[in-house]
Amino acid sequence: MCRSIKTLRPPYADEVTEEDVRAAALQYVRKVSGFRQPAAHNEAAFTRAVEEVAAATDRLLASLVVRG
Secondary structure (H helix, E strand, O other): OOOOOOOOOOOOOOOOOHHHHHHHHHHHHHHHHOOOOOOHHHHHHHHHHHHHHHHHHHHHHHHOOOOO
16 A cells, blocks of 8 residues: 555564654555645644554554564
């Protein structure tokens, strides 16, 4: 779906920063919403979605068990 989002788990990424997670969340929300930059009346919803996706990504990465 979003080919510019990089894989954030080992062995593809040794160190994942908050910026990496936020960038992936932003790309996802942009793709899903169809907005690169939302209008002022959609800014709060857009920003909240980015924060929620980033938080879900953090939880996912923290709970993954990578074997091998």
